[in-house]
Amino acid sequence: MTIIDRIFLLLTGLIAAYMVYYFFKKNNEKKCSCNLYFILSFLVLLVAGLILIFSGWGALANNFVAVVAGLIPFGLATGLIAKHYKKNEFWYGILMLIGLILIAYTRYAGAVKLGKIVYPIFHAIAGLTIFFIPIILKMKGKVSSNYLFVTLGGTLIGLGGIALAFLKAGKQLLFFSQSFVLMILAPLLFFTALFFMLGFTKE
Numbered sequence: 001m002t003i004i005d006r007i008f009l010l011l012t013g014l015i016a017a018y019m020v021y022y023f024f025k026k027n028n029e030k031k032c033s034c035n036l037y038f039i040l041s042f043l044v045l046l047v048a049g050l051i052l053i054f055s056g057w058g059a060l061a062n063n064f065v066a067v068v069a070g071l072i073p074f075g076l077a078t079g080l081i082a083k084h085y086k087k088n089e090f091w092y093g094i095l096m097l098i099g100l101i102l103i104a105y106t107r108y109a110g111a112v113k114l115g116k117i118v119y120p121i122f123h124a125i126a127g128l129t130i131f132f133i134p135i136i137l138k139m140k141g142k143v144s145s146n147y148l149f150v151t152l153g154g155t156l157i158g159l160g161g162i163a164l165a166f167l168k169a170g171k172q173l174l175f176f177s178q179s180f181v182l183m184i185l186a187p188l189l190f191f192t193a194l195f196f197m198l199g200f201t202k203e
Contacts (some may be wrong), residue, residue, distance in 0.1 A: 001056045001186075008186035009049045015193040016046035022201060033089065037079030038200070044071045045193060057182050063107040070100050073157050074122070076196070077129035080150075084133060084142075096126065127158025134199065149199030156192040 019042040027035035048069055051059050059065050074096040082089040099122030106114050131154040134147045 001052070005186035006053050008190040009053045012186075012190045012193045013046050013049040013053075015190075015197050016042045016049065019193070019197055019200070020046065032083065034079040034083035037075045037082060041072050041075035041079065042193075042196075044068060044075070045189070048072070049189065052186075057185075063104075067100065067104045067107055070103055070122075073126040073130065073154075074100060076154070076157075077126040080129060080133045084137060092129075096122070099125070123158065127154055130154025131158065143203050146202035147199050149195045149202075151199075153192045153195035153199060156188055156195065159188075 020039055023035045023038045023042070026032075027039070048065065051065060078089070078093050078096050081092040085092075099118070102114070102118045103122065105111060106118055131151050134143065134150045134154075137143045138145060138148060
């Protein structure tokens with residue numbers, strides 16, 4: 001990990017810390033379970049970034065880190081459902097919980113074949129949720145164009161998550177080789193956090 005990587009991760013952590021504060025304050029103003037999901041996601045992003053800064057990319061091989069990191073896209077996706085499609089919150093949350101449990105099982109039980117299926121599927125579901133909801137809401141005129149930054153953030157985190165999932169499964173997604181993924185991961189996390197901040201705070 002280079003010094004530039006660590007700078008990007010530090011900036012990502014600062015944005016994540018601000019977003020935790022932002023949604024905590026927002027939840028105090030108006031209670032919504034969606035804010036709790038968002039707080040969880042950005043809190044995990046903050047902690048994950050700090051772990052990577054001090055431990056390097058080797059921390060990605062840690063089973064606990066890999067499993068908990070899934071809370072970032074899963075929490076954001078569930079938060080969007082809870083905020084805009086409240087009636088679907090329970091079952092979508094159950095779906096994401098099942099995905100998290102299966103991911104944990106594949107990591108700790110060494111179920112490689114199952115992991116090749118579980119990782120891409122659930123990361124794709126969460127990523128597509130984050131991608132499409134702002135677009136649908138914008139088309140219906142319910143949000144401003146700024147909310148589409150959430151879509152951009154979802155695109156980046158989806159690509160990164162799926163790419164890492166394929167690498168862990170021993171396969172390569174398109175040109176996302178291990179060296180390439182590790183080269184772009186820190187700036188990708190930074191721009192993901194930046195786009196989410198712009199989207200959520202200026203919707």
